[in-house]
Amino acid sequence: MSHILLRHRDVKDIHKYRVYVANGGYDGLKKALAEYEPAEIKDIIRKSNIRGRGGAGFPAGIKWGFIPNTEGPKYVVVNADESEAGTFKDRELIDFNPHQVIEGALICAYAIGAQACYIYFRGEFMHTAENFERAIKDAYANKAIGRQIFGFDFDCHFYTHYGAGAYICGEETALLESLEGKLGQPRIRPPFPAQAGLYHKPTVVNNVETLANVPPVIMNGADWYLTMGTEQSSGPKIVCLSGHINRPGNYEVPMGISYRELIFGDEYGGGILDGKGLKAVLPSGGSAPVITEEALDAPLTFEGLADHGSLLGSASVIVMDETVDMVWAALKLIHFFHHESCGKCTPCREGTYWLERVLQRILDGRGQESDIKLLESIATQMQGETLCALGEFATSPVLSTIKHFPEDYRAKINGASSPIGRNEAKMAEVVVAAAEVKAG
Amino acid sequence: MLVEKYADEIQAILAKYPDKRSAVLPLMYLAQEGYGFMSHEAMRDVAGVLDLDPTEVLSLAGFYTLFYEEPVGKYVLEICNDLPCALRGADEFVEMACKKLGVEQGGTTEDGMFSVKTVMCLAACDKAPMLQVNLKYEENLDEAKFDALITRLREEAAEGQASYFGVEAMKTALKQG
Numbered sequence: 001m002s003h004i005l006l007r008h009r010d011v012k013d014i015h016k017y018r019v020y021v022a023n024g025g026y027d028g029l030k031k032a033l034a035e036y037e038p039a040e041i042k043d044i045i046r047k048s049n050i051r052g053r054g055g056a057g058f059p060a061g062i063k064w065g066f067i068p069n070t071e072g073p074k075y076v077v078v079n080a081d082e083s084e085a086g087t088f089k090d091r092e093l094i095d096f097n098p099h100q101v102i103e104g105a106l107i108c109a110y111a112i113g114a115q116a117c118y119i120y121f122r123g124e125f126m127h128t129a130e131n132f133e134r135a136i137k138d139a140y141a142n143k144a145i146g147r148q149i150f151g152f153d154f155d156c157h158f159y160t161h162y163g164a165g166a167y168i169c170g171e172e173t174a175l176l177e178s179l180e181g182k183l184g185q186p187r188i189r190p191p192f193p194a195q196a197g198l199y200h201k202p203t204v205v206n207n208v209e210t211l212a213n214v215p216p217v218i219m220n221g222a223d224w225y226l227t228m229g230t231e232q233s234s235g236p237k238i239v240c241l242s243g244h245i246n247r248p249g250n251y252e253v254p255m256g257i258s259y260r261e262l263i264f265g266d267e268y269g270g271g272i273l274d275g276k277g278l279k280a281v282l283p284s285g286g287s288a289p290v291i292t293e294e295a296l297d298a299p300l301t302f303e304g305l306a307d308h309g310s311l312l313g314s315a316s317v318i319v320m321d322e323t324v325d326m327v328w329a330a331l332k333l334i335h336f337f338h339h340e341s342c343g344k345c346t347p348c349r350e351g352t353y354w355l356e357r358v359l360q361r362i363l364d365g366r367g368q369e370s371d372i373k374l375l376e377s378i379a380t381q382m383q384g385e386t387l388c389a390l391g392e393f394a395t396s397p398v399l400s401t402i403k404h405f406p407e408d409y410r411a412k413i414n415g416a417s418s419p420i421g422r423n424e425a426k427m428a429e430v431v432v433a434a435a436e437v438k439a440g
Numbered sequence: 441m442l443v444e445k446y447a448d449e450i451q452a453i454l455a456k457y458p459d460k461r462s463a464v465l466p467l468m469y470l471a472q473e474g475y476g477f478m479s480h481e482a483m484r485d486v487a488g489v490l491d492l493d494p495t496e497v498l499s500l501a502g503f504y505t506l507f508y509e510e511p512v513g514k515y516v517l518e519i520c521n522d523l524p525c526a527l528r529g530a531d532e533f534v535e536m537a538c539k540k541l542g543v544e545q546g547g548t549t550e551d552g553m554f555s556v557k558t559v560m561c562l563a564a565c566d567k568a569p570m571l572q573v574n575l576k577y578e579e580n581l582d583e584a585k586f587d588a589l590i591t592r593l594r595e596e597a598a599e600g601q602a603s604y605f606g607v608e609a610m611k612t613a614l615k616q617g
Binding site: 073082083084085086087088090091122123124125126127128159161162163164165166167178179180181182183184199240241242243244248249250282285286316318320324329332333336339340342 | 561
């Protein structure tokens with residue numbers, strides 16, 4: 001199968017402008033400018049039902065449609081802050097197929113009437129984005145970016161911006177704050193970025209992979225795109241496979257293949273490392289509940305894991321073999337969320353701190369029976385109470401590992417004998433008391 | 441110091457944004473390179489260029505992990521030991537690296553050459569164990585490759601080729617634009 005997104009795997013040196021153009025590159029943008037009004041582009045994207053590839057799955061066409069038809073500055077912001085544990089798909093596109101991302105962003109800019117695109121890279125991409133920086137320069141030199149793009153009455157500039165190490169900046173309003181030179185903390189919504197985004201102007205924020213889907217849709221039409229995947233999840237998806245898997249890496253798959261095929265198929269993951277048994281799979285990095293063997297026949301789609309209490313998310317699939325202690329795994333993930341919590345809202349800031357503390361003492365053999373309830377109590381006090389999804393995400397590794405692997409927790413707690421420290425015990429009482437007050 | 445040393449880069453950065461406050465993170469990278477770390481002097485310089493209060497730059501330095509508020513080694517080794525990397529031996533790799541260099545996690549070697557930090561996911565989970573050296577990727581590592589990397593970096597440093605914090609790449613990009 002030839003690739004639609006990871007085209008560099010089929011076409012050598014497609015990161016170079018002339019190679020990209022020789023292989024149909026920028027034809028989508030030219031076609032958009034020559035044949036369609038901006039409103040028609042929005043219609044095509046809406047009809048194709050490209051859903052956001054950053055994790056949320058929000059339809060791109062609807063997002064673009066929220067931009068008001070007013071005069072004045074508007075922006076397209078490309079979210080290249082890829083930082084979810086287990087996710088490394090956008091980096092491959094940035095490094096090896098940059099023009100397709102640029103072209104997608106420019107088509108979006110034309111559709112919504114934006115005069116500038118910013119791409120927000122995580123700071124750690126400073127060296128690796130070299131091809132992307134060169135691609136922008138070459139696109140300018142060939143009139144694909146700048147004034148009068150390809151001779152049409154359309155001006156659009158393209159700028160790169162580097163963050164400096166903060167997972168939360170992948171959240172779109174935190175990203176905009178960061179791009180404005182502030183702390184990367186989510187904004188209270190409404191207003192949404194479509195009304196008041198970058199510099200309070202109407203703004204579309206789309207993920208790298210989402211925008212890479214746009215040029216082929218303009219070239220081939222919405223109906224072509226709808227032939228791939230399922231009714232609610234159309235098109236191709238890049239899946240990141242990591243952990244205890246024989247062939248880790250990115251795989252571009254049609255939506256709808258099963259998790260079993262993805263993990264065990266020879267074309268994809270090729271099975272569990274060292275022939276061990278499977279214990280659990282995180283389908284979306286740290287941000288979605290774990291699934292087990294019984295969920296593997298579910299299709300890889302936005303809706304496919306609903307019955308199993310989980311999500312497609314960014315499709316960063318982390319595979320864990322039978323030897324993994326799920327308390328340890330949950331602690332690793334909670335450590336991440338605690339470290340990355342921006343500190344703006346209390347339930348997330350304090351909740352991630354306490355989840356990490358309690359998990360750590362269970363792992364150290366200092367836990368007690370009531371700690372499992374305590375973890376659940378902290379997590380449920382966070383759910384639905386935070387400004388952005390980070391606080392929500394942080395609860396899922398804890399709650400889902402308790403649900404599926406209570407024996408891992410019990411083994412640690414029953415083996416424990418040393419009493420917990422006095423201050424921790426005191427604080428645990430406070431947290432439980434707070435939960436009781438809330439429960440009324 | 442910042443203004444004299446990086447006048448061209450500062451102008452190129454400011455030209456990207458309608459609001460100059462957006463230039464604060466790029467200027468902090470430049471200042472960090474100029475001073476070797478994010479010193480208070482560096483923060484005052486950045487604040488001066490952008491008409492910010494220095495405490496605003498201080499709060500950004502505290503929020504974003506790529507700004508080092510204490511002096512660091514010539515090469516900062518940032519090793520990912522998040523879950524996907526840890527499933528493929530990253531915790532053991534960190535231990536090995538620290539032992540070889542004779543430092544604690546977060547510490548700097550006595551000769552000021554290497555700092556070792558553990559960091560959150562670096563988007564290279566399929567190539568674990570991995571690290572970044574001053575933001576350059578080194579992937580699919582093992583003990584032998586780590587030894588070779590350290591030897592290579594010591595040689596580069598002796599020849600005066602050390603590159604700081606990725607700023608070199610940013611400067612190249614600015615020239616291209």
